[in-house]
Amino acid sequence: MAATVKTRQIVFSLKLAIHFISLFLLAKLYFQAFNDRLGADPVEAVLHFTGIGAFNLLLLSLLVSPLAQQFKWSFLLQVRRLIGLYSFTYALFHLVSFLAFEVQFDWSLFLNEIIDRPYITVGMFAVVILFLLTITSVSSIKKTMGRNWQTLHNAVYVALCLVALHFYWSVKSDIIEPSIYIVISVFLLYLRKNKIRRWFRSF
Ligand code: HEM
Structure with missing residues:
Protein backbone atom coordinates (compact mmCIF):
# COMPACT_ATOMS: atom_id res chain seq x y z
CA MET A 1 0.00 0.00 0.00
CA ALA A 2 2.76 2.44 1.06
CA ALA A 3 4.78 1.38 -1.99
CA THR A 4 1.81 2.13 -4.31
CA VAL A 5 1.36 5.60 -2.82
CA LYS A 6 5.10 6.26 -3.18
CA THR A 7 5.08 5.04 -6.82
CA ARG A 8 2.12 7.29 -7.58
CA GLN A 9 3.98 10.24 -6.08
CA ILE A 10 7.09 9.48 -8.16
CA VAL A 11 5.04 9.19 -11.38
CA PHE A 12 3.18 12.43 -10.57
CA SER A 13 6.46 14.29 -9.92
CA LEU A 14 8.03 12.92 -13.11
CA LYS A 15 5.00 13.98 -15.17
CA LEU A 16 5.05 17.44 -13.61
CA ALA A 17 8.77 17.78 -14.39
CA ILE A 18 8.25 16.65 -18.03
CA HIS A 19 5.40 19.18 -18.52
CA PHE A 20 7.35 21.97 -16.87
CA ILE A 21 10.70 21.44 -18.63
CA SER A 22 9.19 20.84 -22.10
CA LEU A 23 6.83 23.83 -21.98
CA PHE A 24 9.29 26.16 -20.27
CA LEU A 25 12.02 25.52 -22.88
CA LEU A 26 9.57 26.05 -25.77
CA ALA A 27 8.18 29.26 -24.25
CA LYS A 28 11.72 30.56 -23.60
CA LEU A 29 12.77 29.77 -27.19
CA TYR A 30 9.89 31.69 -28.80
CA PHE A 31 10.20 34.54 -26.27
CA GLN A 32 13.86 34.93 -27.26
CA ALA A 33 13.03 34.57 -30.97
CA PHE A 34 10.38 37.30 -30.93
CA ASN A 35 12.64 39.61 -28.86
CA ASP A 36 15.68 39.29 -31.14
CA ARG A 37 17.74 37.39 -28.62
CA LEU A 38 18.70 34.37 -30.72
CA GLY A 39 21.74 35.73 -32.50
CA ALA A 40 22.34 36.40 -36.18
CA ASP A 41 20.08 33.63 -37.56
CA PRO A 42 17.06 33.20 -35.28
CA VAL A 43 15.20 30.98 -37.77
CA GLU A 44 18.05 28.48 -37.86
CA ALA A 45 18.24 28.59 -34.05
CA VAL A 46 14.50 27.86 -33.72
CA LEU A 47 14.62 25.01 -36.29
CA HIS A 48 17.69 23.57 -34.59
CA PHE A 49 16.24 23.68 -31.07
CA THR A 50 12.80 22.28 -31.96
CA GLY A 51 14.28 19.61 -34.29
CA ILE A 52 16.87 18.38 -31.79
CA GLY A 53 14.27 18.64 -29.00
CA ALA A 54 11.82 16.43 -30.92
CA PHE A 55 14.58 13.89 -31.69
CA ASN A 56 15.84 13.82 -28.08
CA LEU A 57 12.33 13.27 -26.75
CA LEU A 58 11.72 10.49 -29.30
CA LEU A 59 14.91 8.75 -28.20
CA LEU A 60 14.01 9.25 -24.53
CA SER A 61 10.56 7.69 -25.09
CA LEU A 62 12.28 4.66 -26.65
CA LEU A 63 14.77 4.43 -23.79
CA VAL A 64 12.00 4.08 -21.21
CA SER A 65 11.14 0.39 -21.69
CA PRO A 66 14.77 -0.90 -21.80
CA LEU A 67 15.42 1.09 -18.57
CA ALA A 68 12.22 -0.18 -16.97
CA GLN A 69 13.15 -3.77 -17.87
CA GLN A 70 16.79 -3.53 -16.81
CA PHE A 71 16.18 -1.90 -13.41
CA LYS A 72 12.67 -3.24 -12.81
CA TRP A 73 11.31 0.32 -12.74
CA SER A 74 7.91 -0.50 -14.24
CA PHE A 75 6.52 2.87 -13.04
CA LEU A 76 8.60 4.50 -15.78
CA LEU A 77 6.24 3.03 -18.39
CA GLN A 78 3.56 5.43 -17.11
CA VAL A 79 5.49 8.46 -18.39
CA ARG A 80 6.41 7.03 -21.82
CA ARG A 81 3.26 8.29 -23.54
CA LEU A 82 3.76 11.84 -22.21
CA ILE A 83 7.34 11.96 -23.50
CA GLY A 84 6.12 10.71 -26.90
CA LEU A 85 3.42 13.42 -26.96
CA TYR A 86 6.01 16.12 -26.30
CA SER A 87 8.21 14.70 -29.07
CA PHE A 88 5.29 15.24 -31.47
CA THR A 89 4.63 18.71 -29.99
CA TYR A 90 8.24 19.77 -30.62
CA ALA A 91 8.09 18.26 -34.15
CA LEU A 92 4.90 20.24 -34.78
CA PHE A 93 6.55 23.50 -33.63
CA HIS A 94 9.53 22.60 -35.86
CA LEU A 95 7.23 22.14 -38.88
CA VAL A 96 5.12 25.24 -38.15
CA SER A 97 8.30 27.33 -37.71
CA PHE A 98 9.52 26.07 -41.08
CA LEU A 99 6.14 26.93 -42.66
CA ALA A 100 6.03 30.38 -41.06
CA PHE A 101 9.65 31.54 -41.31
CA GLU A 102 11.15 29.62 -44.27
CA VAL A 103 8.27 29.40 -46.77
CA GLN A 104 5.90 32.06 -45.30
CA PHE A 105 2.91 29.71 -45.60
CA ASP A 106 3.32 29.50 -49.38
CA TRP A 107 1.73 26.04 -49.77
CA SER A 108 2.92 25.45 -53.36
CA LEU A 109 6.49 26.30 -52.31
CA PHE A 110 6.10 23.92 -49.35
CA LEU A 111 4.89 21.15 -51.70
CA ASN A 112 7.89 21.78 -53.97
CA GLU A 113 10.22 21.54 -50.95
CA ILE A 114 8.68 18.18 -50.02
CA ILE A 115 9.11 16.90 -53.57
CA ASP A 116 12.55 18.41 -54.35
CA ARG A 117 14.41 17.96 -51.06
CA PRO A 118 14.70 14.35 -49.86
CA TYR A 119 15.46 15.44 -46.28
CA ILE A 120 12.15 17.36 -46.17
CA THR A 121 10.32 14.38 -47.77
CA VAL A 122 11.46 11.97 -45.04
CA LEU A 130 4.15 10.80 -35.16
CA PHE A 131 0.75 12.45 -35.74
CA LEU A 132 -0.97 9.05 -36.21
CA LEU A 133 0.70 7.72 -33.06
CA THR A 134 -0.37 10.81 -31.11
CA ILE A 135 -4.06 10.72 -32.07
CA THR A 136 -4.29 6.96 -31.45
CA SER A 137 -2.63 7.24 -28.03
CA VAL A 138 -5.97 8.20 -26.44
CA SER A 139 -7.09 5.30 -24.18
CA SER A 140 -10.56 4.90 -25.79
CA ILE A 141 -9.06 4.69 -29.32
CA LYS A 142 -6.41 2.26 -28.04
CA LYS A 143 -9.16 -0.06 -26.71
CA THR A 144 -11.17 0.15 -29.95
CA MET A 145 -8.12 -0.70 -32.10
CA GLY A 146 -7.27 -3.87 -30.16
CA ARG A 147 -4.24 -5.71 -31.57
CA ASN A 148 -3.96 -3.26 -34.49
CA TRP A 149 -2.87 -0.61 -32.00
CA GLN A 150 0.46 -2.32 -31.28
CA THR A 151 1.01 -2.98 -34.99
CA LEU A 152 0.51 0.73 -35.74
CA HIS A 153 2.60 1.89 -32.78
CA ASN A 154 5.54 -0.21 -33.97
CA ALA A 155 5.73 2.36 -36.79
CA VAL A 156 7.61 4.50 -34.25
CA TYR A 157 10.70 2.51 -35.34
CA VAL A 158 10.16 3.66 -38.93
CA ALA A 159 9.73 7.25 -37.68
CA LEU A 160 13.01 6.95 -35.77
CA CYS A 161 14.90 5.84 -38.91
CA LEU A 162 13.31 8.65 -40.97
CA VAL A 163 14.21 11.30 -38.38
CA ALA A 164 17.81 10.04 -38.16
CA LEU A 165 18.04 10.21 -41.97
CA HIS A 166 16.41 13.67 -42.01
CA PHE A 167 18.98 14.95 -39.53
CA TYR A 168 21.91 13.40 -41.43
CA TRP A 169 20.76 14.80 -44.79
CA SER A 170 19.96 18.24 -43.37
CA VAL A 171 23.52 19.03 -42.30
CA LYS A 172 25.90 20.51 -44.84
CA SER A 173 29.30 19.61 -43.43
CA ASP A 174 29.70 18.52 -39.81
CA ILE A 175 28.31 14.98 -39.74
CA ILE A 176 29.60 14.09 -36.24
CA GLU A 177 26.43 15.06 -34.35
CA PRO A 178 23.96 13.30 -36.70
CA SER A 179 26.27 10.27 -36.77
CA ILE A 180 26.14 10.04 -32.96
CA TYR A 181 22.33 10.20 -33.15
CA ILE A 182 22.34 7.40 -35.77
CA VAL A 183 24.46 5.20 -33.49
CA ILE A 184 22.08 5.79 -30.54
CA SER A 185 19.04 5.08 -32.77
CA VAL A 186 20.57 1.85 -34.12
CA PHE A 187 21.37 0.76 -30.56
CA LEU A 188 17.77 1.36 -29.42
CA LEU A 189 16.48 -0.59 -32.45
CA TYR A 190 18.98 -3.40 -31.78
CA LEU A 191 17.57 -3.81 -28.25
CA ARG A 192 14.21 -4.58 -29.93
CA LYS A 193 15.49 -6.73 -32.77
CA ASN A 194 13.20 -9.70 -31.99
CA LYS A 195 10.11 -7.53 -31.68
CA ILE A 196 10.92 -5.76 -34.95
CA ARG A 197 11.51 -9.11 -36.72
CA ARG A 198 8.11 -10.38 -35.51
CA TRP A 199 6.50 -7.13 -36.65
CA PHE A 200 7.94 -7.48 -40.18
CA ARG A 201 6.74 -11.11 -40.37
CA SER A 202 3.19 -9.99 -39.48
CA PHE A 203 2.78 -8.28 -42.88
C1 HEM B 1 7.79 18.29 -42.80
C2 HEM B 1 8.50 18.07 -41.74
C3 HEM B 1 9.82 18.72 -41.48
C4 HEM B 1 10.39 19.82 -42.05
C5 HEM B 1 9.82 20.71 -43.13
C6 HEM B 1 11.68 20.03 -41.43
C7 HEM B 1 12.57 21.03 -41.76
C8 HEM B 1 13.85 21.14 -41.29
C9 HEM B 1 14.80 22.16 -41.67
C10 HEM B 1 14.56 23.27 -42.69
C11 HEM B 1 15.93 21.94 -40.97
C12 HEM B 1 17.20 22.80 -40.97
C13 HEM B 1 18.15 22.36 -42.04
C14 HEM B 1 19.27 23.36 -42.16
O1 HEM B 1 19.94 23.66 -41.16
O2 HEM B 1 19.45 23.87 -43.25
C15 HEM B 1 15.71 20.76 -40.16
C16 HEM B 1 16.64 20.20 -39.32
C17 HEM B 1 16.34 19.22 -38.40
N1 HEM B 1 15.14 18.59 -38.21
FE1 HEM B 1 13.50 18.83 -39.33
N2 HEM B 1 11.86 19.05 -40.48
C18 HEM B 1 10.75 18.24 -40.48
C19 HEM B 1 10.53 17.16 -39.64
C20 HEM B 1 11.32 16.81 -38.57
C21 HEM B 1 10.99 15.86 -37.55
C22 HEM B 1 9.69 15.05 -37.48
C23 HEM B 1 12.02 15.83 -36.68
C24 HEM B 1 12.21 15.06 -35.39
C25 HEM B 1 11.27 14.36 -34.77
C26 HEM B 1 13.03 16.73 -37.18
C27 HEM B 1 14.27 16.93 -36.61
C28 HEM B 1 15.26 17.72 -37.15
C29 HEM B 1 16.61 17.78 -36.65
C30 HEM B 1 17.17 16.98 -35.48
C31 HEM B 1 17.29 18.71 -37.45
C32 HEM B 1 18.76 19.15 -37.34
C33 HEM B 1 18.82 20.38 -36.51
C34 HEM B 1 20.13 21.11 -36.70
O3 HEM B 1 21.16 20.52 -36.46
O4 HEM B 1 20.09 22.28 -37.04
N3 HEM B 1 12.56 17.33 -38.31
N4 HEM B 1 14.43 20.31 -40.36
Whole structure:
Protein backbone atom coordinates (compact mmCIF):
# COMPACT_ATOMS: atom_id res chain seq x y z
CA MET A 1 0.00 0.00 0.00
CA ALA A 2 2.76 2.44 1.06
CA ALA A 3 4.78 1.38 -1.99
CA THR A 4 1.81 2.13 -4.31
CA VAL A 5 1.36 5.60 -2.82
CA LYS A 6 5.10 6.26 -3.18
CA THR A 7 5.08 5.04 -6.82
CA ARG A 8 2.12 7.29 -7.58
CA GLN A 9 3.98 10.24 -6.08
CA ILE A 10 7.09 9.48 -8.16
CA VAL A 11 5.04 9.19 -11.38
CA PHE A 12 3.18 12.43 -10.57
CA SER A 13 6.46 14.29 -9.92
CA LEU A 14 8.03 12.92 -13.11
CA LYS A 15 5.00 13.98 -15.17
CA LEU A 16 5.05 17.44 -13.61
CA ALA A 17 8.77 17.78 -14.39
CA ILE A 18 8.25 16.65 -18.03
CA HIS A 19 5.40 19.18 -18.52
CA PHE A 20 7.35 21.97 -16.87
CA ILE A 21 10.70 21.44 -18.63
CA SER A 22 9.19 20.84 -22.10
CA LEU A 23 6.83 23.83 -21.98
CA PHE A 24 9.29 26.16 -20.27
CA LEU A 25 12.02 25.52 -22.88
CA LEU A 26 9.57 26.05 -25.77
CA ALA A 27 8.18 29.26 -24.25
CA LYS A 28 11.72 30.56 -23.60
CA LEU A 29 12.77 29.77 -27.19
CA TYR A 30 9.89 31.69 -28.80
CA PHE A 31 10.20 34.54 -26.27
CA GLN A 32 13.86 34.93 -27.26
CA ALA A 33 13.03 34.57 -30.97
CA PHE A 34 10.38 37.30 -30.93
CA ASN A 35 12.64 39.61 -28.86
CA ASP A 36 15.68 39.29 -31.14
CA ARG A 37 17.74 37.39 -28.62
CA LEU A 38 18.70 34.37 -30.72
CA GLY A 39 21.74 35.73 -32.50
CA ALA A 40 22.34 36.40 -36.18
CA ASP A 41 20.08 33.63 -37.56
CA PRO A 42 17.06 33.20 -35.28
CA VAL A 43 15.20 30.98 -37.77
CA GLU A 44 18.05 28.48 -37.86
CA ALA A 45 18.24 28.59 -34.05
CA VAL A 46 14.50 27.86 -33.72
CA LEU A 47 14.62 25.01 -36.29
CA HIS A 48 17.69 23.57 -34.59
CA PHE A 49 16.24 23.68 -31.07
CA THR A 50 12.80 22.28 -31.96
CA GLY A 51 14.28 19.61 -34.29
CA ILE A 52 16.87 18.38 -31.79
CA GLY A 53 14.27 18.64 -29.00
CA ALA A 54 11.82 16.43 -30.92
CA PHE A 55 14.58 13.89 -31.69
CA ASN A 56 15.84 13.82 -28.08
CA LEU A 57 12.33 13.27 -26.75
CA LEU A 58 11.72 10.49 -29.30
CA LEU A 59 14.91 8.75 -28.20
CA LEU A 60 14.01 9.25 -24.53
CA SER A 61 10.56 7.69 -25.09
CA LEU A 62 12.28 4.66 -26.65
CA LEU A 63 14.77 4.43 -23.79
CA VAL A 64 12.00 4.08 -21.21
CA SER A 65 11.14 0.39 -21.69
CA PRO A 66 14.77 -0.90 -21.80
CA LEU A 67 15.42 1.09 -18.57
CA ALA A 68 12.22 -0.18 -16.97
CA GLN A 69 13.15 -3.77 -17.87
CA GLN A 70 16.79 -3.53 -16.81
CA PHE A 71 16.18 -1.90 -13.41
CA LYS A 72 12.67 -3.24 -12.81
CA TRP A 73 11.31 0.32 -12.74
CA SER A 74 7.91 -0.50 -14.24
CA PHE A 75 6.52 2.87 -13.04
CA LEU A 76 8.60 4.50 -15.78
CA LEU A 77 6.24 3.03 -18.39
CA GLN A 78 3.56 5.43 -17.11
CA VAL A 79 5.49 8.46 -18.39
CA ARG A 80 6.41 7.03 -21.82
CA ARG A 81 3.26 8.29 -23.54
CA LEU A 82 3.76 11.84 -22.21
CA ILE A 83 7.34 11.96 -23.50
CA GLY A 84 6.12 10.71 -26.90
CA LEU A 85 3.42 13.42 -26.96
CA TYR A 86 6.01 16.12 -26.30
CA SER A 87 8.21 14.70 -29.07
CA PHE A 88 5.29 15.24 -31.47
CA THR A 89 4.63 18.71 -29.99
CA TYR A 90 8.24 19.77 -30.62
CA ALA A 91 8.09 18.26 -34.15
CA LEU A 92 4.90 20.24 -34.78
CA PHE A 93 6.55 23.50 -33.63
CA HIS A 94 9.53 22.60 -35.86
CA LEU A 95 7.23 22.14 -38.88
CA VAL A 96 5.12 25.24 -38.15
CA SER A 97 8.30 27.33 -37.71
CA PHE A 98 9.52 26.07 -41.08
CA LEU A 99 6.14 26.93 -42.66
CA ALA A 100 6.03 30.38 -41.06
CA PHE A 101 9.65 31.54 -41.31
CA GLU A 102 11.15 29.62 -44.27
CA VAL A 103 8.27 29.40 -46.77
CA GLN A 104 5.90 32.06 -45.30
CA PHE A 105 2.91 29.71 -45.60
CA ASP A 106 3.32 29.50 -49.38
CA TRP A 107 1.73 26.04 -49.77
CA SER A 108 2.92 25.45 -53.36
CA LEU A 109 6.49 26.30 -52.31
CA PHE A 110 6.10 23.92 -49.35
CA LEU A 111 4.89 21.15 -51.70
CA ASN A 112 7.89 21.78 -53.97
CA GLU A 113 10.22 21.54 -50.95
CA ILE A 114 8.68 18.18 -50.02
CA ILE A 115 9.11 16.90 -53.57
CA ASP A 116 12.55 18.41 -54.35
CA ARG A 117 14.41 17.96 -51.06
CA PRO A 118 14.70 14.35 -49.86
CA TYR A 119 15.46 15.44 -46.28
CA ILE A 120 12.15 17.36 -46.17
CA THR A 121 10.32 14.38 -47.77
CA VAL A 122 11.46 11.97 -45.04
CA GLY A 123 10.81 14.63 -42.35
CA MET A 124 7.24 14.94 -43.60
CA PHE A 125 6.70 11.16 -43.47
CA ALA A 126 8.06 11.15 -39.91
CA VAL A 127 5.65 13.94 -38.88
CA VAL A 128 2.71 12.00 -40.36
CA ILE A 129 3.68 8.85 -38.42
CA LEU A 130 4.15 10.80 -35.16
CA PHE A 131 0.75 12.45 -35.74
CA LEU A 132 -0.97 9.05 -36.21
CA LEU A 133 0.70 7.72 -33.06
CA THR A 134 -0.37 10.81 -31.11
CA ILE A 135 -4.06 10.72 -32.07
CA THR A 136 -4.29 6.96 -31.45
CA SER A 137 -2.63 7.24 -28.03
CA VAL A 138 -5.97 8.20 -26.44
CA SER A 139 -7.09 5.30 -24.18
CA SER A 140 -10.56 4.90 -25.79
CA ILE A 141 -9.06 4.69 -29.32
CA LYS A 142 -6.41 2.26 -28.04
CA LYS A 143 -9.16 -0.06 -26.71
CA THR A 144 -11.17 0.15 -29.95
CA MET A 145 -8.12 -0.70 -32.10
CA GLY A 146 -7.27 -3.87 -30.16
CA ARG A 147 -4.24 -5.71 -31.57
CA ASN A 148 -3.96 -3.26 -34.49
CA TRP A 149 -2.87 -0.61 -32.00
CA GLN A 150 0.46 -2.32 -31.28
CA THR A 151 1.01 -2.98 -34.99
CA LEU A 152 0.51 0.73 -35.74
CA HIS A 153 2.60 1.89 -32.78
CA ASN A 154 5.54 -0.21 -33.97
CA ALA A 155 5.73 2.36 -36.79
CA VAL A 156 7.61 4.50 -34.25
CA TYR A 157 10.70 2.51 -35.34
CA VAL A 158 10.16 3.66 -38.93
CA ALA A 159 9.73 7.25 -37.68
CA LEU A 160 13.01 6.95 -35.77
CA CYS A 161 14.90 5.84 -38.91
CA LEU A 162 13.31 8.65 -40.97
CA VAL A 163 14.21 11.30 -38.38
CA ALA A 164 17.81 10.04 -38.16
CA LEU A 165 18.04 10.21 -41.97
CA HIS A 166 16.41 13.67 -42.01
CA PHE A 167 18.98 14.95 -39.53
CA TYR A 168 21.91 13.40 -41.43
CA TRP A 169 20.76 14.80 -44.79
CA SER A 170 19.96 18.24 -43.37
CA VAL A 171 23.52 19.03 -42.30
CA LYS A 172 25.90 20.51 -44.84
CA SER A 173 29.30 19.61 -43.43
CA ASP A 174 29.70 18.52 -39.81
CA ILE A 175 28.31 14.98 -39.74
CA ILE A 176 29.60 14.09 -36.24
CA GLU A 177 26.43 15.06 -34.35
CA PRO A 178 23.96 13.30 -36.70
CA SER A 179 26.27 10.27 -36.77
CA ILE A 180 26.14 10.04 -32.96
CA TYR A 181 22.33 10.20 -33.15
CA ILE A 182 22.34 7.40 -35.77
CA VAL A 183 24.46 5.20 -33.49
CA ILE A 184 22.08 5.79 -30.54
CA SER A 185 19.04 5.08 -32.77
CA VAL A 186 20.57 1.85 -34.12
CA PHE A 187 21.37 0.76 -30.56
CA LEU A 188 17.77 1.36 -29.42
CA LEU A 189 16.48 -0.59 -32.45
CA TYR A 190 18.98 -3.40 -31.78
CA LEU A 191 17.57 -3.81 -28.25
CA ARG A 192 14.21 -4.58 -29.93
CA LYS A 193 15.49 -6.73 -32.77
CA ASN A 194 13.20 -9.70 -31.99
CA LYS A 195 10.11 -7.53 -31.68
CA ILE A 196 10.92 -5.76 -34.95
CA ARG A 197 11.51 -9.11 -36.72
CA ARG A 198 8.11 -10.38 -35.51
CA TRP A 199 6.50 -7.13 -36.65
CA PHE A 200 7.94 -7.48 -40.18
CA ARG A 201 6.74 -11.11 -40.37
CA SER A 202 3.19 -9.99 -39.48
CA PHE A 203 2.78 -8.28 -42.88
C1 HEM B 1 7.79 18.29 -42.80
C2 HEM B 1 8.50 18.07 -41.74
C3 HEM B 1 9.82 18.72 -41.48
C4 HEM B 1 10.39 19.82 -42.05
C5 HEM B 1 9.82 20.71 -43.13
C6 HEM B 1 11.68 20.03 -41.43
C7 HEM B 1 12.57 21.03 -41.76
C8 HEM B 1 13.85 21.14 -41.29
C9 HEM B 1 14.80 22.16 -41.67
C10 HEM B 1 14.56 23.27 -42.69
C11 HEM B 1 15.93 21.94 -40.97
C12 HEM B 1 17.20 22.80 -40.97
C13 HEM B 1 18.15 22.36 -42.04
C14 HEM B 1 19.27 23.36 -42.16
O1 HEM B 1 19.94 23.66 -41.16
O2 HEM B 1 19.45 23.87 -43.25
C15 HEM B 1 15.71 20.76 -40.16
C16 HEM B 1 16.64 20.20 -39.32
C17 HEM B 1 16.34 19.22 -38.40
N1 HEM B 1 15.14 18.59 -38.21
FE1 HEM B 1 13.50 18.83 -39.33
N2 HEM B 1 11.86 19.05 -40.48
C18 HEM B 1 10.75 18.24 -40.48
C19 HEM B 1 10.53 17.16 -39.64
C20 HEM B 1 11.32 16.81 -38.57
C21 HEM B 1 10.99 15.86 -37.55
C22 HEM B 1 9.69 15.05 -37.48
C23 HEM B 1 12.02 15.83 -36.68
C24 HEM B 1 12.21 15.06 -35.39
C25 HEM B 1 11.27 14.36 -34.77
C26 HEM B 1 13.03 16.73 -37.18
C27 HEM B 1 14.27 16.93 -36.61
C28 HEM B 1 15.26 17.72 -37.15
C29 HEM B 1 16.61 17.78 -36.65
C30 HEM B 1 17.17 16.98 -35.48
C31 HEM B 1 17.29 18.71 -37.45
C32 HEM B 1 18.76 19.15 -37.34
C33 HEM B 1 18.82 20.38 -36.51
C34 HEM B 1 20.13 21.11 -36.70
O3 HEM B 1 21.16 20.52 -36.46
O4 HEM B 1 20.09 22.28 -37.04
N3 HEM B 1 12.56 17.33 -38.31
N4 HEM B 1 14.43 20.31 -40.36
